Amino acid sequence: MAQLPSPKALVPFVSVENMMRLVHRIGLETVLKELTDVIEADFRRWESFDKTPRVASHSREGVIELMPTSDGEIYSFKYVNGHPKNMARGLQTVTAFGLLAEVSTGYPVLLTEMTILTALRTAATSAMAARHLAPKGARTMAMIGNGAQAEFQALAMKAVLGIEHVRLYDIDPQAIAKAVINLSGSGLMVTPCTSPQAAIEGAEIITTCTADKQYATILTDNMVGAGVHINAIGGDCPGKTELHRDILLRADTFVEYPPQTRIEGEIQQMDPDYAVTELWKVVTGEAKGRSGARQITLFDSVGFAIEDFSALRYVRDRVSATSFYQELDIIADPDEPRDLFGMLQRAKA
């Protein structure tokens, strides 16, 4: 028999089941608040990260992406897909998993599901942006697109900004009904609406999160009043947008990583030098966030690797004192590092 692998060779793995246990152990709103803070802390040290647009493999049905980053000590990457037609087949549009590794050795130190974690970190990133960009004292948000991310978005805005009222709209009434049920008992006042126009009535924050892989116009210019903050999540892929370009012309646009957002975000509709502000500069105070009561702010969110890095590190910290992980024998570990062959041969016995 082969020897038992050494601890170096075992990588902690957080399954979907264990991720759910971890979230409930900490409490969902607490997780969203803490994630918002760890993401903000990493945006504050933005310049210490290696940054690259994600590596996308496009097909007719969707996209598979790898999202790596590193702060020089820790390396992370996420595998994530986006397949809008999956839903009709009973599958998730977005599934993901991710990994942390030590830069100094290249050895993985955490493997985890990230379908749930991506929903949490996307909501936390929205809340972090809204903390800097939404009108002070905002209490009402519109949630347009009531798919898998919708409730996470609403709860993060409640937990971090104190949003009290969410107005829901989706082209599919069943999706609205699902979100209404899921958010009952959350402490939010929930209003299902029959049109996007109705949903955004009185909302200081408008979040769009739809999934079609096409140029769509979820919001048109005449629907958007002065002073609101728009959180545009669904336009996150070449050929996939949600807002009419006239809205962009009236708004000040904030982005994560311009080289990626110009390919994937709402601003793919604009010239390559269209003026945007990097969100991390707002966080550090180098750039202005909201500057007036009538200003329209737009967070053209596509999701960036540093947010996953933050979320992965958070899970690593929080899971370590629990039993919510298992050890995976994924790294070969011969007694003598050059003796990989000998390890294999000894396993024959």
Add this chain to the structure above:
Amino acid sequence: MAQLPSPKALVPFVSVENMMRLVHRIGLETVLKELTDVIEADFRRWESFDKTPRVASHSREGVIELMPTSDGEIYSFKYVNGHPKNMARGLQTVTAFGLLAEVSTGYPVLLTEMTILTALRTAATSAMAARHLAPKGARTMAMIGNGAQAEFQALAMKAVLGIEHVRLYDIDPQAIAKAVINLSGSGLMVTPCTSPQAAIEGAEIITTCTADKQYATILTDNMVGAGVHINAIGGDCPGKTELHRDILLRADTFVEYPPQTRIEGEIQQMDPDYAVTELWKVVTGEAKGRSGARQITLFDSVGFAIEDFSALRYVRDRVSATSFYQELDIIADPDEPRDLFGMLQRAKA
């Protein structure tokens, strides 16, 4: 309690332990031969793959790389590190794991260790290249660098080409001694040597596989006689080469994917338009392989994503009828795909 995940949500995972069992069930030389054939079959349809240079994150200590590819039906990627100083710490220089996913849904269908599998596929790729480039009837190989890959290289040349004699050299006598022991009983005649010059004496195939992250000169021009095939594996990273450039000037150079090899291979020493032949064109017959008895052929091997794709598909096919895998709960799978939040909330109970 949450429901049990559906089969869609469970991803087969092959641990190090199970990979070793699978290799021994099939037989090591059979695995090497079959891998050589599946890699050659995929080289034959090279044009059907999405190709991109791997995404590398460099640090002082080493490199972490992601290597994706797709044939339009199946997507694969490998995570692999290269940390030459790891050995001194009792760690592997190279560790790896990889994944296959369906392009149509983005859902993973296999996760596996690839430290052992990378050694196997690298040896099989060398054998595949040598089948087209080495002098006919070659019976002796020199193996310079007797680290973790050495025995795999020797056995693949035996299994695929009928090599009978391997001459070993390493700067560390302990590495040579390890390889001698591991190859005893393999059916190969094994000769430990005290210098690179001695090792290449009479060898028709010279394989270099050293690990220093620097410009090194393992072979100089005057050491290399006419008619040999050189299989250069260790020069696989910017700033990391093994051959003196004068050897390249006398040899015909064959590569996997030129945009990657020009960055990482021996030819990083040459001009950006230095003439090379793509190995896949030799496999299909579009380009000439060995053309004469005095020609020096050089396979400037760096490792390309398609080789991992082939190896991953092979493991998927071969493991499916065995019990050498476990099911990982890594994909969140709500009953209703938009109800990720509901799945999370129901798990609270």
